[in-house]
């Protein structure tokens with residue numbers, strides 16, 4: 232075991248005081264260098280031993296990794312409203328209401344047929360634990376993580392993100408269309424049943 | 431009256447600059463950036479801080495001794511500010527040039543202590559009281575080595591007049607009434623045969639006229655740190671362990687005054703150090719043969735050039751000392767209270783006494 236030798240004496244005290252001053256002076260002089268906001272894989276990331284370490288955050292920030300898990304985004308045009316994401320979410324922060332369409336709405340960008348409207352597609356970012364499960368189960372890859380992490384709100388209600396593209400009126404219209412179609416179908420069915428009974 | 435206003439404005443601007451510089455220097459020494467938002471490079475930060483303080487509610491605690499509480503900040507600031515009255519800013523500009531300036535300064539600054547005690551006692555708060563007691567114990571103790579170090583300088587200069595002391599430390603010595611036939615010799619010793627009366631510059635500063643004053647200067651500087659409650663002697667405030675010391679109950683304008691007094695004290699002790707030991711408003715550049723640097727950088731007394739050069743040298747030397755104070759704050763850890771008293775009574779005071787003895791002998795050699 233190495234014993235720490237206790238040193239004392241006037242000159243030792245003076246030299247240690249001076250070396251302390253030299254240290255702060257060196258930091259003061261090197262303050263003209265500044266850390267740059269480099270991505271962690273950059274060669275320079277660990278090569279900035281001196282200078283100011285602060286980044287002026289809202290103006291500069293270290294880039295986030297590509298596979299980082301931050302705020303969710305739903306590309307509603309590509310969503311087939313399959314409800315898988317809402318089912319897998321461990322904290323139940325996705326609320327989906329679906330309305331069947333009366334005819335085919337269209338195709339998503341990967342060619343899947345869309346048959347459901349989503350009058351409500353809400354994700355409560357305040358509850359979300361950013362586990363990323365919903366993005367892995369999404370069959371059309373429309374639910375993704377974005378690199379945005381700074382989205383604090385004054386009112387917690389604003390943390391609920393609404394992704395639907397239908398206005399309430401449109402949603403109501405679709406519902407009535409569906410109800411009418413179902414009525415017609417029920418009437419048609421009843422008519423067919425009656426015809427079968429007669430025949 | 432004019433001198434009062436001018437000094438107050440000058441002091442306020444120096445303090446505002448100092449508060450900004452302190453934050454920036456602190457940040458740079460700790461690899462941070464300091465204020466960046468208000469104005470270019472955050473330079474308006476301390477102005478805005480003062481404006482903010484002025485808008486704050488002025489709270490007087492219900493249980494406080496109202497009169498003492500209200501009077502204390504005014505007394506503290508008045509005591510420090512009164513000290514500036516005898517400071518010679520340029521060769522012919524002294525707010526109040528009195529013959530016993532040094533004595534007056536020491537006396538008036540001691541009033542500060544009463545203000546601190548009033549603030550601590552009047553707040554009716556145990557933390558404020560403890561902070562005030564620590565403050566007072568520290569300031570009263572350190573006045574002794576500081577006073578002895580000043581005494582050494584006064585003995586060498588044989589004067590209590592700051593302006594006379596200033597004139598003695600430069601090439602203009604013979605221009606001061608009463609000093610027409612005085613001579614400055616290198617290190618104050620005539621036997622060396624080097625007459626520095628007309629060389630001036632750094633060779634006639636007190637720390638060169640009598641090199642023992644260099645020791646006195648170090649003692650004074652350490653003691654002045656303690657007197658202005660600066661780190662490493664900031665036990666009364668000790669941000670990391672106490673709330674704020676004696677001014678814990680103060681807010682708004684009253685706090686601003688206390689803050690101002692604290693920074694004014696820093697400026698004042700640095701000014702006194704510069705005047706007594708580092709050549710006052712005299713230029714550091716000596717006359718070398720035909721190149722009369724000292725005269726060129728002194729200007730003409732009584733004209734604008736003399737005022738500008740004098741003020742420039744005095745303030746730049748003061749700022750060097752102030753920078754050193756800041757650097758010390760961010761370099762050294764705080765002393766424990768027993769170490770503080772040990773340093774004062776068992777180290778600085780005996781050395782200061784020895785310095786006085788040597789300075790006396792030196793003065794005998796000088797004539």
Ligand code: SF4
Nearest residue numbers: 320359360362363365
């Ligand atoms: S990231 Fe996890 S917690 Fe957040 S919505 Fe998706 S499944 Fe739910």
Ligand code: SF4
Nearest residue numbers: 310311313314316369
């Ligand atoms: S899993 Fe994807 S496609 Fe299915 S409802 Fe969620 S976001 Fe839409």
